[in-house]
Amino acid sequence: MGKKGGDYQLKTPKGTRDWSGPDVVLRERIFETITKVFKRHGAVTIDTPVFELKETLTGKYGEDSKLIYDLADQGGEICSLRYDLTVPFARFCAQNATQNIKRYHIAKVYRRDQPAMTKGRMREFYQCDFDIAGQYDSMLPDAEILRVIKEVFEDLPGWKGKYTIKINHRKILDGIFQICGVPADKIRTISSAVDKLDKSPWEEVRREMVEDKGLNPEIADKIWSYAQLKGGKEIVTKLQEMPEVQANESAKQGLEDMALLCSYLEIFDVLPALSIDMSLARGLDYYTGLIYEVVTEGSAPSASSKDVAKKEKKQKKSADPDEDRSNDPTIGVGSVAAGGRYDELVGMFSGKSIPCVGISFGVDRIFSITKARLGANQAMRPTEVDVFIMAFGGGKGFTGLLPERMQVAKILWDAGIKAEYMWKAKPKLQNQFKAADNSKVPWCVILGEDELKDGKVKIKEMGLSEGHPEKDGVMVEKTKLVDELRTRFEGKTSLPDRTVA
Amino acid sequence: MGKKGGDYQLKTPKGTRDWSGPDVVLRERIFETITKVFKRHGAVTIDTPVFELKETLTGKYGEDSKLIYDLADQGGEICSLRYDLTVPFARFCAQNATQNIKRYHIAKVYRRDQPAMTKGRMREFYQCDFDIAGQYDSMLPDAEILRVIKEVFEDLPGWKGKYTIKINHRKILDGIFQICGVPADKIRTISSAVDKLDKSPWEEVRREMVEDKGLNPEIADKIWSYAQLKGGKEIVTKLQEMPEVQANESAKQGLEDMALLCSYLEIFDVLPALSIDMSLARGLDYYTGLIYEVVTEGSAPSASSKDVAKKEKKQKKSADPDEDRSNDPTIGVGSVAAGGRYDELVGMFSGKSIPCVGISFGVDRIFSITKARLGANQAMRPTEVDVFIMAFGGGKGFTGLLPERMQVAKILWDAGIKAEYMWKAKPKLQNQFKAADNSKVPWCVILGEDELKDGKVKIKEMGLSEGHPEKDGVMVEKTKLVDELRTRFEGKTSLPDRTVA
Incomplete structure (x- = not known):
């Protein structure tokens, strides 16, 4: 010491x-x-x-x-x-x-x-x-x-x-x-x-x-x-x-x-x-x-x-x-x-x-x-963050969607939802998942360029078992993101160390 | 000073x-x-x-x-x-x-x-x-x-x-x-x-x-x-x-x-x-x-x-x-x-x-x-107590109902409800109301000898206006007291400084 x-x-x-x-x-x-x-x-x-x-x-x-x-x-x-x-x-x-x-x-x-x-x-x-x-x-x-x-x-x-x-x-x-x-x-x-x-x-x-x-x-x-x-x-x-x-x-x-x-x-x-x-x-x-x-x-x-x-x-x-x-x-x-x-x-x-x-x-x-x-x-969550916001993509034309991730973060914070995103302009998807995983964050919101054009984002709950209908995530309207997340938070509050809402 | x-x-x-x-x-x-x-x-x-x-x-x-x-x-x-x-x-x-x-x-x-x-x-x-x-x-x-x-x-x-x-x-x-x-x-x-x-x-x-x-x-x-x-x-x-x-x-x-x-x-x-x-x-x-x-x-x-x-x-x-x-x-x-x-x-x-x-x-x-x-x-409640337990009565034969008040307190505490009673064997009713009032406790549970024999207690919400149907309190089954209180707590949680549940 x-x-x-x-x-x-x-x-x-x-x-x-x-x-x-x-x-x-x-x-x-x-x-x-x-x-x-x-x-x-x-x-x-x-x-x-x-x-x-x-x-x-x-x-x-x-x-x-x-x-x-x-x-x-x-x-x-x-x-x-x-x-x-x-x-x-x-x-x-x-x-x-x-x-x-x-x-x-x-x-x-x-x-x-x-x-x-x-x-x-x-x-x-x-x-x-x-x-x-x-x-x-x-x-x-x-x-x-x-x-x-x-x-x-x-x-x-x-x-x-x-x-x-x-x-x-x-x-x-x-x-x-x-x-x-x-x-x-x-x-x-x-x-x-x-x-x-x-x-x-x-x-x-x-x-x-x-x-x-x-x-x-x-x-x-x-x-x-x-x-x-x-x-x-x-x-x-x-x-x-x-x-x-x-x-x-x-x-x-x-x-x-x-x-x-x-x-x-x-x-x-x-x-x-x-x-x-x-x-x-x-x-x-x-x-x-x-x-x-x-x-x-x-x-x-x-x-x-x-x-x-x-x-x-x-x-x-x-x-x-x-x-x-x-x-x-x-x-x-x-x-x-x-x-x-x-x-x-x-x-x-x-x-x-x-x-x-x-x-x-x-x-x-x-x-x-x-x-x-x-x-x-007792595997306690190290932070209370409930949502990790990610950019999906890569390759040559990938912008990293930084302003878009920041904007979604702002929407969630305004609604009182605990949220993070990676402080990197062009992060790799696997690094973002790793960061969410390290913090044991229960939900991800994944942004894709094409989906955003249609006004949609994906919500993915981490750790769902194979065969779960939402295992690969669900597409939701970006304007309804807060409501969609809140619906998913409900009923989870009884889980140990889940600190939603 | x-x-x-x-x-x-x-x-x-x-x-x-x-x-x-x-x-x-x-x-x-x-x-x-x-x-x-x-x-x-x-x-x-x-x-x-x-x-x-x-x-x-x-x-x-x-x-x-x-x-x-x-x-x-x-x-x-x-x-x-x-x-x-x-x-x-x-x-x-x-x-x-x-x-x-x-x-x-x-x-x-x-x-x-x-x-x-x-x-x-x-x-x-x-x-x-x-x-x-x-x-x-x-x-x-x-x-x-x-x-x-x-x-x-x-x-x-x-x-x-x-x-x-x-x-x-x-x-x-x-x-x-x-x-x-x-x-x-x-x-x-x-x-x-x-x-x-x-x-x-x-x-x-x-x-x-x-x-x-x-x-x-x-x-x-x-x-x-x-x-x-x-x-x-x-x-x-x-x-x-x-x-x-x-x-x-x-x-x-x-x-x-x-x-x-x-x-x-x-x-x-x-x-x-x-x-x-x-x-x-x-x-x-x-x-x-x-x-x-x-x-x-x-x-x-x-x-x-x-x-x-x-x-x-x-x-x-x-x-x-x-x-x-x-x-x-x-x-x-x-x-x-x-x-x-x-x-x-x-x-x-x-x-x-x-x-x-x-x-x-x-x-x-x-x-x-x-x-x-x-x-x-900003009139803040000095404590978070939600229920004050009182004995109704007086006069010569009045026992003070101390064990009964303690027993109700135990039931409420067991249910996680914040509750107090007066630490006096034979307290006057008006002193009990005064104590509840000083602490701005929102509900009272009032025990009476006759009512207890019938297995009943009274719940009274403080500060209800004239004409309110529950102004004078409501009699409830003692065995259902916790549920009856919880029902009344609900919908009150949005009031400022109300800290029920």
């Missing part, structure tokens, strides 16, 4: 890439699918700047703050590239004293992390966020977010039934930590350790808790007895039946929320995709209630726990964020979507809280997995 | 803004209009990173290089935010040894310039670019670009017939400079001065040429005699009939190009929007052939030449790019689209040239003007 251009490397910066060809076509389709779901639920988009005042981002990301990209100080304000879309959204709500909004935002975010290109982990990547701000009756916006998650993954090609929504509740988790006897000032850091259970084995997480974070080993083992609980809505009942849990105010409240949520998710038919998972904790500080993460086959590392432990050690040693780990097979792609409730974040800006709940889809990871799943099956 | 949040300003960085509400809806529509035209002409999109290696941008923008935003040096590569989409495109073509491509790219670019928010000039703004790379017969891609410009402005709401495409040719211009006697090493800088004629009076430009740039006053006056030439394709003939012009190889070639182009633009019906203008020079260094700029009413400053001269002086004195000139009425919005042919830019990266021609639409300026033109006429 990267060609020498003069005396420097011709490349994109580390951890970034160009998107082009079939990749960008597939990614655009993923964006469209997700946007359609967001709009189905009444969301509007907002667009915030790519960089924010540095102080807007300060104190929001805990340990990950070191991954923030800063702009150079060129005089004036000190700014940083956004790290996610959530903090800018909270800043927006605070600044505008927003009372309620359902907003979506599809845009790039920036993290100076170790890139792992093959796993779809980049320094510049897209997030697709949907958040709901406002005071509403309990668990109703939360239920809607979870329904949105389900619709997105049901609608994405290759994902139906292949994803699990893991959920938990910060209040349940905090209650459990209290029950186990975790000191109040250690709850957040122990929570971070628990969150690693999807990537690391218990022994490693226990070691971190006890050795690195000074937790009493007995408390750690108690945590483990709860952290293993996972399953359907019966987990809620199970926890509610434990006297020590029911006696804890935080856990009790969280479980009531969860029970109500499950009753809503039953109506919305989301329960089959749900896994209530006591080992889910989420790293970020700002969550206050429900938290969730979507995982899929391939989300978790396939490595043995020994490898993982080795990796963790290696990571500890090498603090160099520029180290290339793109070929490290122990790195899983992580979750493909994640989010939760964050009722205090807006208040950090304005002093006035607005309850918020949201979801962020990691669309670049979703892209990588979708691409692998679709494989070579 | 900017609310105090704790001890710091709650705001976006200088020269940037949030986009939300009707503004973002209108801007999205502008993007859609432009994208549709690009796709009609067979363009595919590519997406390059927001920042490039600093050396990729170095030496491409002449005097404007000082406006480039740099990222902080946090170890590793030195990067800068992109200044436009053209240089990244050329880097992409060189890196991938692209032979030919028609690409469009709609994305933000960054310039550390003096913001003038009211004129739509920001430090972060969108560009919509369409470029064609590849070796083709003369003037054919150029003609297509000009046709694309016409289609965009014909399709944008409020622009039909209200724009002028000014074009010129670097070879004609260079020839004229040679004829006038401008020394070879002064051609680019004198060209930059000529380019200011759309904003400054001749006296000021002449002063710059003579006093600042040391040009012989007689040569300057000779330039002025040519620079005033503007008009339709007759300008080409007029210049071709001047013996001194015809004797200049560069001018002769440029005029042949221009004559051929005009013959193509006649077929494409672009000539009525065209003004061949010898005072158009374009600032950037990399253009090698045709250049063009789109102006509209309001593009040029309305100030008198005295004011302009005053402004120029003021600008000279204050080199502070942080000075706020947002209320300076002498600043015009400039061109709303601009581009040209740049056959050497890709070669600057790879040593191997690929001919390129393109256009960049300044969509934020286009937005400001479109918004002003549409004015209050």
Whole structure:
């Protein structure tokens, strides 16, 4: 990668890439699918700047703050590239004293992390966020977010039934930590350790808790007895039946929320995709209630726990964020979507809280997995052109019919039809067919000198099988060309990647 | 603007803004209009990173290089935010040894310039670019670009017939400079001065040429005699009939190009929007052939030449790019689209040239003007929701029908219908109507306890006039709700901003 251009490397910066060809076509389709779901639920988009005042981002990301990209100080304000879309959204709500909004935002975010290109982990990547701000009756916006998650993954090609929504509740988790006897000032850091259970084995997480974070080993083992609980809505009942849990105010409240949520998710038919998972904790500080993460086959590392432990050690040693780990097979792609409730974040800006709940889809990871799943099956059209205009002829007297081709192009464009012709005065017929074929253009309009004199042109649909009545094309009146084409477009719109009209 | 949040300003960085509400809806529509035209002409999109290696941008923008935003040096590569989409495109073509491509790219670019928010000039703004790379017969891609410009402005709401495409040719211009006697090493800088004629009076430009740039006053006056030439394709003939012009190889070639182009633009019906203008020079260094700029009413400053001269002086004195000139009425919005042919830019990266021609639409300026033109006429729907689901009832026994409303929502979402309900267990009917009204939702589905027992629900179209047979709504079978709604959606799709199905 990267060609020498003069005396420097011709490349994109580390951890970034160009998107082009079939990749960008597939990614655009993923964006469209997700946007359609967001709009189905009444969301509007907002667009915030790519960089924010540095102080807007300060104190929001805990340990990950070191991954923030800063702009150079060129005089004036000190700014940083956004790290996610959530903090800018909270800043927006605070600044505008927003009372309620359902907003979506599809845009790039920036993290100076170790890139792992093959796993779809980049320094510049897209997030697709949907958040709901406002005071509403309990668990109703939360239920809607979870329904949105389900619709997105049901609608994405290759994902139906292949994803699990893991959920938990910060209040349940905090209650459990209290029950186990975790000191109040250690709850957040122990929570971070628990969150690693999807990537690391218990022994490693226990070691971190006890050795690195000074937790009493007995408390750690108690945590483990709860952290293993996972399953359907019966987990809620199970926890509610434990006297020590029911006696804890935080856990009790969280479980009531969860029970109500499950009753809503039953109506919305989301329960089959749900896994209530006591080992889910989420790293970020700002969550206050429900938290969730979507995982899929391939989300978790396939490595043995020994490898993982080795990796963790290696990571500890090498603090160099520029180290290339793109070929490290122990790195899983992580979750493909994640989010939760964050009722205090807006208040950090304005002093006035607005309850918020949201979801962020990691669309670049979703892209990588979708691409692998679709494989070579998916022959997408590289462009949306529906008609290629050609000149028939050759030999000595052949003019190339350039003005005539241009004139037909103009007629089609005027009618809103996507059309091309070859930018050559005297093109060979076979080269024109080759160009149409390369772009997988479904129809050709072929002009011949004699036919034009009679006011006629030929329409030919590409790829018709032998014996089809229009296999060799049909002559139509030039004045009726647009209508004749539109008639042929109809009924074809259901074909995959046909983008007529 | 900017609310105090704790001890710091709650705001976006200088020269940037949030986009939300009707503004973002209108801007999205502008993007859609432009994208549709690009796709009609067979363009595919590519997406390059927001920042490039600093050396990729170095030496491409002449005097404007000082406006480039740099990222902080946090170890590793030195990067800068992109200044436009053209240089990244050329880097992409060189890196991938692209032979030919028609690409469009709609994305933000960054310039550390003096913001003038009211004129739509920001430090972060969108560009919509369409470029064609590849070796083709003369003037054919150029003609297509000009046709694309016409289609965009014909399709944008409020622009039909209200724009002028000014074009010129670097070879004609260079020839004229040679004829006038401008020394070879002064051609680019004198060209930059000529380019200011759309904003400054001749006296000021002449002063710059003579006093600042040391040009012989007689040569300057000779330039002025040519620079005033503007008009339709007759300008080409007029210049071709001047013996001194015809004797200049560069001018002769440029005029042949221009004559051929005009013959193509006649077929494409672009000539009525065209003004061949010898005072158009374009600032950037990399253009090698045709250049063009789109102006509209309001593009040029309305100030008198005295004011302009005053402004120029003021600008000279204050080199502070942080000075706020947002209320300076002498600043015009400039061109709303601009581009040209740049056959050497890709070669600057790879040593191997690929001919390129393109256009960049300044969509934020286009937005400001479109918004002003549409004015209050344009009542856009804030969301795309088509159905609001309500509970009818009240009083003591009223349950709020929450599970029932959720269940209907699920049915509609399953059918792909955009629907909302109020996130309240027991909402008042009038509050539900108010919410539907605020979002301008066109249909309501109203649930009543008794009707549900009979398996029926009511559909009500909002805003029907007195006497309409369905003014008070119609009862339909709940099992047939989706079909009944779809029947009502049909035939409504042509209404402005109706986004059903």
